[in-house]
Amino acid sequence: MRLRRLIYDLRMLVTRRRRDAILDDEIAFHIEQQAAQYERLGMTPAESLRLARARFGAIPATKEDVRDVGGFSFIDGFVQDARFAVRRLLARPVFGVTVVATLALGIGASTTVFTVLNAVLLRPLPYDRPEQLVTVWEHSRRSAQPGADHEDIAPANLFDWQSESRSFAGFAWYNRSVATLGGGNDPEQVVTSGISPSLFPLLGVRPLIGRFIRADEATPDAERVVVIGESLWRRRFGADAKIIDRTVTLDAVSYRVIGVVPRGEGFPREAALWTPLTLSPSSITTRNAHYLLAVARLRPGVSLSAARTEMSAIAARLERQYPATNADLGVNLISLTEELVGNVRSTLWLVFGAVAFVLIIACSNVGGLFLARAAAGEGEMALRRALGASRLRLVQQVLTESFLLSSAAAVLGTLIAVWSTQSLVRFSPVPIVPSAGSLGVDVRVAAFAVGLALITTVVFGLLQATRCGEGVLQSHLRRGGQQASSDSGQRRTRRLLVAAEMAFTMVLLAGAGLMVRELAALASVDLGFTPTRLFTAEIRLPGARYPAGSGSSDRFYAQLIANAKQIPGVDAASAVFMLPFGLDNRVYSFRLSNQSEPQRANFRVSAPGYFSTMGSRVLSGRDISWSDSAEGRRVVVINRTMAERFWAGRNAVGQTIRIRGDTTPVEIVGVVADMKYFGHDARPEPEMYVAHAQVPVNAMTVVVRTRDDPSRIATKFAATVRALDREIALGRVSTMNDLIDASLGARRFMRGTLGGFAAVGLLLSCIGIYGLVAYSVTQRRREIAIRVAVGATPHDVLGLVTGDELRLATLGIVAGAGAAVLLGRALAASVSGLGTPDPVVLVVAAATLAGAALLASAIPAIRAARGDPVAALRTN
Amino acid sequence: MADDRTDLLQGTLELLILKTLALAPEHGWGIAQRIQQNSREALSVNQGSLYPALQRLERDGAIVGKPGLAANNRRVNVYHLTPTGRRLLARQVENWNRFTGAVGLILSMG
Numbered sequence: 001m002r003l004r005r006l007i008y009d010l011r012m013l014v015t016r017r018r019r020d021a022i023l024d025d026e027i028a029f030h031i032e033q034q035a036a037q038y039e040r041l042g043m044t045p046a047e048s049l050r051l052a053r054a055r056f057g058a059i060p061a062t063k064e065d066v067r068d069v070g071g072f073s074f075i076d077g078f079v080q081d082a083r084f085a086v087r088r089l090l091a092r093p094v095f096g097v098t099v100v101a102t103l104a105l106g107i108g109a110s111t112t113v114f115t116v117l118n119a120v121l122l123r124p125l126p127y128d129r130p131e132q133l134v135t136v137w138e139h140s141r142r143s144a145q146p147g148a149d150h151e152d153i154a155p156a157n158l159f160d161w162q163s164e165s166r167s168f169a170g171f172a173w174y175n176r177s178v179a180t181l182g183g184g185n186d187p188e189q190v191v192t193s194g195i196s197p198s199l200f201p202l203l204g205v206r207p208l209i210g211r212f213i214r215a216d217e218a219t220p221d222a223e224r225v226v227v228i229g230e231s232l233w234r235r236r237f238g239a240d241a242k243i244i245d246r247t248v249t250l251d252a253v254s255y256r257v258i259g260v261v262p263r264g265e266g267f268p269r270e271a272a273l274w275t276p277l278t279l280s281p282s283s284i285t286t287r288n289a290h291y292l293l294a295v296a297r298l299r300p301g302v303s304l305s306a307a308r309t310e311m312s313a314i315a316a317r318l319e320r321q322y323p324a325t326n327a328d329l330g331v332n333l334i335s336l337t338e339e340l341v342g343n344v345r346s347t348l349w350l351v352f353g354a355v356a357f358v359l360i361i362a363c364s365n366v367g368g369l370f371l372a373r374a375a376a377g378e379g380e381m382a383l384r385r386a387l388g389a390s391r392l393r394l395v396q397q398v399l400t401e402s403f404l405l406s407s408a409a410a411v412l413g414t415l416i417a418v419w420s421t422q423s424l425v426r427f428s429p430v431p432i433v434p435s436a437g438s439l440g441v442d443v444r445v446a447a448f449a450v451g452l453a454l455i456t457t458v459v460f461g462l463l464q465a466t467r468c469g470e471g472v473l474q475s476h477l478r479r480g481g482q483q484a485s486s487d488s489g490q491r492r493t494r495r496l497l498v499a500a501e502m503a504f505t506m507v508l509l510a511g512a513g514l515m516v517r518e519l520a521a522l523a524s525v526d527l528g529f530t531p532t533r534l535f536t537a538e539i540r541l542p543g544a545r546y547p548a549g550s551g552s553s554d555r556f557y558a559q560l561i562a563n564a565k566q567i568p569g570v571d572a573a574s575a576v577f578m579l580p581f582g583l584d585n586r587v588y589s590f591r592l593s594n595q596s597e598p599q600r601a602n603f604r605v606s607a608p609g610y611f612s613t614m615g616s617r618v619l620s621g622r623d624i625s626w627s628d629s630a631e632g633r634r635v636v637v638i639n640r641t642m643a644e645r646f647w648a649g650r651n652a653v654g655q656t657i658r659i660r661g662d663t664t665p666v667e668i669v670g671v672v673a674d675m676k677y678f679g680h681d682a683r684p685e686p687e688m689y690v691a692h693a694q695v696p697v698n699a700m701t702v703v704v705r706t707r708d709d710p711s712r713i714a715t716k717f718a719a720t721v722r723a724l725d726r727e728i729a730l731g732r733v734s735t736m737n738d739l740i741d742a743s744l745g746a747r748r749f750m751r752g753t754l755g756g757f758a759a760v761g762l763l764l765s766c767i768g769i770y771g772l773v774a775y776s777v778t779q780r781r782r783e784i785a786i787r788v789a790v791g792a793t794p795h796d797v798l799g800l801v802t803g804d805e806l807r808l809a810t811l812g813i814v815a816g817a818g819a820a821v822l823l824g825r826a827l828a829a830s831v832s833g834l835g836t837p838d839p840v841v842l843v844v845a846a847a848t849l850a851g852a853a854l855l856a857s858a859i860p861a862i863r864a865a866r867g868d869p870v871a872a873l874r875t876n
Numbered sequence: 877m878a879d880d881r882t883d884l885l886q887g888t889l890e891l892l893i894l895k896t897l898a899l900a901p902e903h904g905w906g907i908a909q910r911i912q913q914n915s916r917e918a919l920s921v922n923q924g925s926l927y928p929a930l931q932r933l934e935r936d937g938a939i940v941g942k943p944g945l946a947a948n949n950r951r952v953n954v955y956h957l958t959p960t961g962r963r964l965l966a967r968q969v970e971n972w973n974r975f976t977g978a979v980g981l982i983l984s985m986g
Contacts, residue, residue, distance in 0.1 A: 025952060
């Protein structure tokens with residue numbers, strides 16, 4: 001029976017067109033025959049035909065009934081419904097376009113965020129059992145500086161932690177530096193990492209080709225070998241498999257290539273080359289030089305908190321045993337996943353929250369549109385019911401229409417998602433995926449979008465379908481097609497939707513306002529120097545050709561500074577080790593002349609003229625000068641914070657300190673204003689600047705003050721460097737303003753994102769409130785006309801039709817403001833750098849929203865007030 | 877034009893169609909005419925329900941419509957009774973007789 005039915009259905013489907021034609025003919029024939037009969041009874045042809053038609057009944061209904069018997073299968077019905085829905089939507093394009101645009105925006109935004117969250121949070125690290133991997137840090141409890149719990153480790157501490165702990169299956173350590181990869185005329189600065197041979201085995205990474213570093217290669221007199229990353233191998237060596245055993249030059253030293261690390265699996269992730277990290281016997285026992293980074297693998301079954309407890313106990317014992325070096329020095333363990341994506345995570349959850357709000361606003365809006373249309377389409381529905389369409393059929397049609405709308409929205413939304421994912425990856429302040437550029441909208445995300453579309457379909461379809469219930473239709477027909485004025489339940493739902501939209505938009509606006517305000521406040525902070533028209537470039541000299549103690553490094557930088565000053569358009573030039581906003585720091589200990597207690601201060605090395613080039617002020621004493629030579633008396637310039645902290649109420653100039661283990665006293669010759677090094681909102685820290693001639697460093701950043709756009713001297717400056725030494729590459733070429741901008745990137749990103757979402761929310765809310773008022777105006781056209789006819793002024797009408805909605809908007813705004821404050825408090829605790837919206841932000845946001853709502857509701861209201869009452873009364 | 881013909885009971889239309897087609901294949905109009913004639917104008921077929929009924933019977937395999945040509949060059953389906961239809965007719969006739977017999981019994985009381 002089943003099979004026969006299926007065959008029948010298929011046959012009907014195939015022959016539908018022919019059968020339809022035959023049915024038409026059959027009915028026509030039937031009527032003609034009937035008419036002929038009547039004619040034989042003596043009626044006129046016209047009358048006969050009319051009677052025959054009447055006797056037959058409603059022809060479309062009959063045809064529909066025949067189709068409903070079966071054979072006109074689901075697919076058939078769907079195609080027909082789809083055609084009908086398209087016609088219906090095209091008849092009123094504004095509705096369709098609004099719904100599709102709204103849903104597409106919602107779907108696009110949420111899919112984008114889902115894609116990024118998926119890539120960052122849900123995609124595991126490319127290492128073996130990554131949940132066991134932890135990063136290990138020293139925690140300097142004395143410093144209040146952010147990052148004090150993320151300090152590099154002194155070798156002896158690391159080896160004590162390793163030998164005394166039982167929680168770990170293995171330890172690996174590494175450092176990070178920058179080197180010049182030589183080779184003909186194309187030297188290049190690359191990030192390199194010195195690693196313990198245990199690193200890659202610990203992570204579970206296998207070489208793409210070749211092998212990794214052996215234990216015997218990390219000894220001081222072993223042959224120099226290097227492992228290179230796949231990206232560099234492809235870019236610079238054309239993915240040549242014969243790279244193994246070839247020689248590359250790093251800072252003028254030759255290394256033999258032994259292996260290639262697969263792309264995306266390297267660690268640290270920014271490194272392009274890895275060399276063995278060789279520790280001399282003396283450095284292994286060092287506790288006062290902190291320069292190692294470490295990663296460890298927990299033993300199976302050992303929890304992170306258990307490992308933390310064990311390590312803290314070891315660190316506490318070391319504190320007691322070595323108070324001179326280890327006082328207030330703790331240990332900090334953080335899971336590798338948390339370390340790599342932790343800072344992205346809080347930002348992304350915030351964005352996700354904002355997107356959820358936009359999605360809720362979008363859905364409320366679409367819901368409101370559907371409800372309004374259901375009410376407006378009531379007459380049509382009633383008519384079609386009366387003409388014999390079954391209720392099921394109407395529900396089917398309505399659902400088809402919703403399905404078409406949300407499919408269109410899903411397709412459009414996915415396109416938006418593809419586009420905005422790419423922009424998000426490009427503009428995000430933090431690298432979003434290890435292998436950037438490979439982030440595509442994946443299948444799960446597509447499913448997410450389609451799921452959203454489907455849910456929307458069903459919910460709104462049913463929402464509308466409930467409007468073709470028997471009772472509604474009959475009451476509608478009884479009223480003679482007049483708009484319903486009594487369906488207060490439906491109206492209440494719409495008003496609640498709009499109030500909710502306003503509340504959510506308010507939260508978004510407050511968030512965006514907060515970001516704008518914070519950024520504005522930061523921009524006005526005094527940095528302690530003048531960042532405009534400053535060109536910066538890092539110049540690293542290979543130690544092999546510029547050995548320490550030879551004075552060659554000092555001569556090179558002095559000559560470079562002198563030559564740079566000759567470039568047209570240059571006002572001043574100098575050099576420094578540790579540039580503000582350079583995202584790097586060195587902290588050295590020092591002792592006051594009369595004390596043995598070590599203190600800590602940030603350590604910088606500067607060439608003469610640094611402070612005047614930066615536009616900073618020397619408060620007392622003098623700058624470092626060219627006469628402060630290697631042979632001369634050792635000098636240091638300190639900042640105001642250092643002076644006030646250690647020589648409060650006294651003149652710091654003329655005092656002496658001893659830096660690190662050095663016994664030579666260094667005289668303080670000047671005090672300079674505090675400069676912001678780590679961001680606009682960072683608290684000033686003690687800083688000491690020693691003279692480059694006396695403490696030569698091979699990694700100075702040259703700063704050049706120009707008369708106009710600083711980026712324009714880049715080419716000439718590079719030529720100046722090459723004229724001195726053609727094998728030296730420029731690193732981190734930038735302008736000071738760009739470095740500062742980059743430091744504000746995360747906040748800018750949030751401002752842009754929240755601002756964008758708030759704008760979308762505002763637009764949607766305005767559409768929502770506009771729709772509500774327009775609908776209410778249409779509904780009350782007769783009432784308004786009567787009021788106008790008996791003397792109501794346009795102002796009265798305006799108040800009448802917008803009053804309710806504006807009270808509602810006020811409610812939404814107040815609720816949203818409350819939510820914004822509560823949410824801000826809750827988030828401020830977990831997200832660093834996020835404040836609570838202040839009254840100014842709230843008032844501005846509320847005013848914006850109220851203004852927009854007023855405008856949106858005034859348009860239809862004014863139209864109603866200006867309308868001709870007589871015309872309005874006649875229409876009905 | 878007044879019409880004092882009796883409307884068909886629910887479900888009897890299919891029985892009458894089957895019976896009519898058992899005599900000879902016929903198109904829709906013809907079936908309606910024959911029912912009317914054979915009942916001596918006592919029964920009138922609701923034309924709006926005739927075609928859906930034919931469609932139902934065809935779906936159930938009781939009849940099969942074969943395209944044919946009628947007067948005025950109109951294409952119409954000529955319906956034939958299938959063996960399944962013949963069995964269905966026998967069953968429905970039996971049911972009908974039982975039903976009318978039972979109703980007759982009640983009506984003949986007292």
